[in-house]
Structures are given as structure tokens and as C-alpha cells.
Amino acid sequence: MNYRQEAEAILEAIGGKDNVAAAAHCATRLRLVLNDESKVDEKKLDALDVVKGTFSTGGQYQIIIGTGTVNKVYAEFAQLTGLGDMSTSDVKSAGAKKGNPLQQFVKMLSDIFVPIIPAIVAGGLLMGINNLLTAPDLFFEGSSLIDQYPGIADLAAMINTFANAAFVFLPVLIGFSAAKRFGGNPYLGAALGMIMVHPDLVNAYAQATVGDIPVWNILGFEIEKLGYQGQVLPVLVSAYILSKLEINIRKFMPASLDILLTPLLSLLITAFVTFAFVGPITREAGNLIIDGLVWTYDSLGFFGGLVMGLLYAPIVITGMHHSFIAIETQLLADIARTGGSFIFPIAAMSNVAQGAATLAVFFLTRDQKMKGVASASGISALLGITEPAMFGVNLKLRYPFIAAIIGSGIASAFIVGREVLAVALGAAGLPGIISIAPASIVSYIIGMAIAFAVAFGLTFVLAKRQAKKEAVKEAA
Known part of the structure; x- marks a missing residue:
């Protein structure tokens, strides 16, 4: 791969170096603060082989590239823009200044x-x-x-x-x-x-x-x-x-x-x-x-449980889920009175459902690039990191996201009905079993199975419905 060429193509698609206020990278993504996000040509970005997906949150425009590649693309990108030696914290601070008061408050709690x-x-x-x-x-x-x-x-x-x-x-x-x-x-x-x-x-x-x-x-x-x-x-x-x-x-x-x-x-x-x-x-x-x-x-x-399960993923889109950390910390600190956190298990149901819907797309799509994104991000979501799956696959296609929030809602209703509580914070997904109160582990596993099965199956159903709609439009 010609990393210089890929970095130049990305820079052109986002409006040139004058549109970049700050830039850094994490394990999988370029994290940018842009002066004007309306200048981004998303179609041009999506057409690049190196780009696995994009999303905007918390004042940052993030481009999913992948482990092992993102740092090499960033090295060339930093040279082109002259914005080297910036950390993700620097970018977060720059992005936070662009947010509204509520976003800035959530960012403060997160920090x-x-x-x-x-x-x-x-x-x-x-x-x-x-x-x-x-x-x-x-x-x-x-x-x-x-x-x-x-x-x-x-x-x-x-x-x-x-x-x-x-x-x-x-x-x-x-x-x-x-x-x-x-x-x-x-x-x-x-x-x-x-x-x-x-x-x-x-x-x-x-x-x-x-x-x-x-x-x-x-x-x-x-x-x-x-x-x-x-x-x-x-x-x-x-x-x-x-x-x-x-x-x-x-x-x-x-x-x-x-x-x-x-x-x-x-x-x-x-x-x-x-x-x-x-x-x-x-x-x-x-x-x-x-x-x-x-x-x-x-x-x-x-x-x-049903309502919170349905709303959790949309809350993640806004970045508001970071404010839950303070609430969960208090729930766990006062565990003798509260019994633990009910937010963590619901987050896990949402993450598993997002991962299941993304993996369903892997089996459904014929687009090789989408297959690559869906396989990696789907597994990542099952392990507790959902942004690549949500922004790179599910929200782009819409119907997998709908399937995922329905799966999350049904599974969350079940675990809340079974009074599933977490006694620790951790990875909200399959590894979250170790954070669950011992008496609730079986119900937690059943909840994850429900979230996966409903989201995975419903994605296939909605995909067929979507295909029929597109066929009707083409015939008209």
C-alpha cells in the first residue's frame, strides 16, 4: 500500500489541510477536528480501500482504518498537514470546544x-x-x-x-x-x-x-x-x-x-x-x-429495561453514554444499598446486538470491502467496542441498526426482569460475564443469546424487505 497516496486522498476528501484543526490517531482510527465538516466528501472517502468507515462524535471526525495501518497513514497525513506530535487528548480538547454545553459537560465527566x-x-x-x-x-x-x-x-x-x-x-x-x-x-x-x-x-x-x-x-x-x-x-x-x-x-x-x-x-x-x-x-x-x-x-x-435497551445505542451516537460512568461508579460504591449496576448489563446487551447485526451483514453483503469491515467490527462489538460496527456498517445500512436496537431492547427487558446486576465495570459484551453478580451469570448469558439471536435474525428479515423495496423502485 502506498501510504502517502492514501493520506493525500483522505486529505483531499476532507477538504484539504486548511480544513484540519487537529489530528491524532488511536489503535484503529484517524481522529480529526475539522473546521467545517460540511466540506467532507463522504462518497469519495468511502470509495478509498484504506477507509473502513467514518463517523462524527464529540466534535471529532473519525476515520476507521484499522490496526497496523492507521499509524502509517497518520505518519504521512501528519507530514502533509504539519500537525504532527498531537495526542488523542489534544484532539479531544480541541473537539470539546466545538460542542454545546451539554456535550462539554459530558466530556468533563469523561475526563x-x-x-x-x-x-x-x-x-x-x-x-x-x-x-x-x-x-x-x-x-x-x-x-x-x-x-x-x-x-x-x-x-x-x-x-x-x-x-x-x-x-x-x-x-x-x-x-x-x-x-x-x-x-x-x-x-x-x-x-x-x-x-x-x-x-x-x-x-x-x-x-x-x-x-x-x-x-x-x-x-x-x-x-x-x-x-x-x-x-x-x-x-x-x-x-x-x-x-x-x-x-x-x-x-x-x-x-x-x-x-x-x-x-x-x-x-x-x-x-x-x-x-x-x-x-x-x-x-x-x-x-x-x-x-x-x-x-x-x-x-x-x-x-x-425495554426502553433503556432501545435507547442505549442512540445515546452512544451522541456520546452521552460517557456520563453513565459517574452514575455507575456511585451505584457500585454504594453496592450494599443498590446491589450493583443495572446500566452495565444493558450496555452489554446493546453491544452484543450491534455485533450480531454487523456479523449478519457480513453474510448478507457481496461487497468485499463491507465484508472486511463487518467481520472485524462485528467481533469488536461483541467484545465491547461498538463504534466501528455502528458507524462503519449498521448506521450506513440503517436496517441492521434497527434490528440491533430491537434485539437490545428485548434482551434488556429480559435481564432487568431477572434483576441482573453488575458488581464491577469492564468490557460490556461477552467478557462482561466476570463483572456480573454470581447469582445473575446464567441470566446474563441467556440475555446475550437473546440479543444476538434477535438482532442477527431480524437483520436477515429486514434485509429481504429492503431488497424488495429496492426492486420495486427499480421496476418503477
Whole structure:
């Protein structure tokens, strides 16, 4: 392949180098920020052998090329445009400026929570391992593994300690990441998070068993000594206040005193405001949001699962699904009350359905280029990455996308009816089995089978219907 020639063809199709504001690449895609996306000639792009698909989301125009090839095309593309040495983060930042306020808010949440996902995933999966060891009736009727093998009881207890750490000290992780995102000192953000979970405070998880919560009495004003273990919203708001306060204090603080007084004043004022006002208010707001979600899940049941399953893929198109990370983090942090996340299993049903519809296209189409895109992106979707399948195949042909959201809706209705919950974040697809509560694994597998079968079969049905319509048009 002549990578220089392919890069030149792509550049011409997207309106020339003057139309490119930023460019980078990930494992499979060129990620571009264009000054005017209306200048893109999509037909010319689709005709290129190197291009497997295109889509626009979050202010970025993304061109699917494929692993092993995209970096070589990008190297030539960067030379042609003069936009070398840019990271995907640089492109995300440039693209975010083009979005509306809602898109920018979602992008902000994504920037804060995506970096801490590995810690949450690790903690959640350890929690799943602990559940396998301690869940009754999973391997033995009326008893658990540790009942049958008492020698591993301490191992289960140790794993449980490891699992809870990321959620107990969640404000530290969020404080660091949020302060960094808001332009403050991330270590001050971490220190604020440590203050919010200090051992001298009443543990938030033990609040229900504690009678009178001790207070600080400051000039007649009582402030509860209650911690914020596992909380999301209070530390998000407090980290924002801390960062903006630090930035503004630094503007007028003499350089000789900056290193001493700016961190002191920023942390002291923010911590006081957090425990006196921000924390109690946002804690209640967070609890109301989670209670509302749990109520919706418990009350709407089958119907709620159907609606969310139908809507999940369209939400992914807008990029709004990134905002679910914050909600799922809170659901998992408060797992004793919520039981886990119902969003993750629904996302998995949607991803499997998208993959099934794409693989159906692989068997249906005679276009060799489409076959290549469908095979690779279909498997990718089954493993939890759906954008190539959705934008490269299903949305282009439309009928596979319709089949996929119907399959997702039916499967999601089933798993919500069976009360399937996840105890960890992970790859929302076939590998997601390890993130599911042990008692729900069988129902999760059945749900995936439903999603695959309905989406795959319905794609064939809708393809025949589409062919008949086209034949009628040609005859007319």
C-alpha cells in the first residue's frame, strides 16, 4: 500500500489541510477536528480501500482504518498537514470546544472518570471474586465455598478488604482527577479527598448503625463529623471549588508567599465549606439521584429495561453514554444499598446486538470491502467496542441498526426482569460475564443469546424487505 497516496486522498476528501484543526490517531482510527465538516466528501472517502468507515462524535471526525495501518497513514497525513506530535487528548480538547454545553459537560465527566476506571474495575472484579467465594447456593446447595472449605475464609476476607479500598477511598481518586481537570493542583485535590474520608470521621457506610453523629461546635454552629466514603457528587463539587479558589488566590498572592499560603488557604476554606454546606447538600442530592434510579429499576422492571435497551445505542451516537460512568461508579460504591449496576448489563446487551447485526451483514453483503469491515467490527462489538460496527456498517445500512436496537431492547427487558446486576465495570459484551453478580451469570448469558439471536435474525428479515423495496423502485 502506498501510504502517502492514501493520506493525500483522505486529505483531499476532507477538504484539504486548511480544513484540519487537529489530528491524532488511536489503535484503529484517524481522529480529526475539522473546521467545517460540511466540506467532507463522504462518497469519495468511502470509495478509498484504506477507509473502513467514518463517523462524527464529540466534535471529532473519525476515520476507521484499522490496526497496523492507521499509524502509517497518520505518519504521512501528519507530514502533509504539519500537525504532527498531537495526542488523542489534544484532539479531544480541541473537539470539546466545538460542542454545546451539554456535550462539554459530558466530556468533563469523561475526563474525570475515565482515568480512574482501572482502579474501579480492579476493585469491582475483586468484589466479584469475593462473591464467588462467599455466595451461598452457587456451587453447593445451601452453602458457599468458604462453608465447604473453611481454610479459604481468610483469603476471602483479605480479597474483600482489597476490593473495598477503591470505593472507601473513592473521594481521593476523584479529588485528584477532578482537580487536575479543573486546572488546580491534583495533589491538593487528593488531600481534600483524604480529609473527606479521614478515620476520625464517622464512616459513611456505618452511618445507619451509629446513633448520634458527633459534631464540631464552631461559634455555636454545629458541623457533623461524617465521612464521605464512596461518595461522588460531594467531592466533584468540592474539587471544583478548591481548584477555582486556588487559581484565584494565586492571582494576587505574592510569589514569595504563594507556596505557603495558597495551598493553606485553598484547602482550609474548601474543607470548611465542604463539611459545613457543600457536603451535606450534595450528599442528599446524590442519594436522591441514586434512589430515583433504583426506584425506576425496581418499579418499571421489564418496561424500563425495554426502553433503556432501545435507547442505549442512540445515546452512544451522541456520546452521552460517557456520563453513565459517574452514575455507575456511585451505584457500585454504594453496592450494599443498590446491589450493583443495572446500566452495565444493558450496555452489554446493546453491544452484543450491534455485533450480531454487523456479523449478519457480513453474510448478507457481496461487497468485499463491507465484508472486511463487518467481520472485524462485528467481533469488536461483541467484545465491547461498538463504534466501528455502528458507524462503519449498521448506521450506513440503517436496517441492521434497527434490528440491533430491537434485539437490545428485548434482551434488556429480559435481564432487568431477572434483576441482573453488575458488581464491577469492564468490557460490556461477552467478557462482561466476570463483572456480573454470581447469582445473575446464567441470566446474563441467556440475555446475550437473546440479543444476538434477535438482532442477527431480524437483520436477515429486514434485509429481504429492503431488497424488495429496492426492486420495486427499480421496476418503477
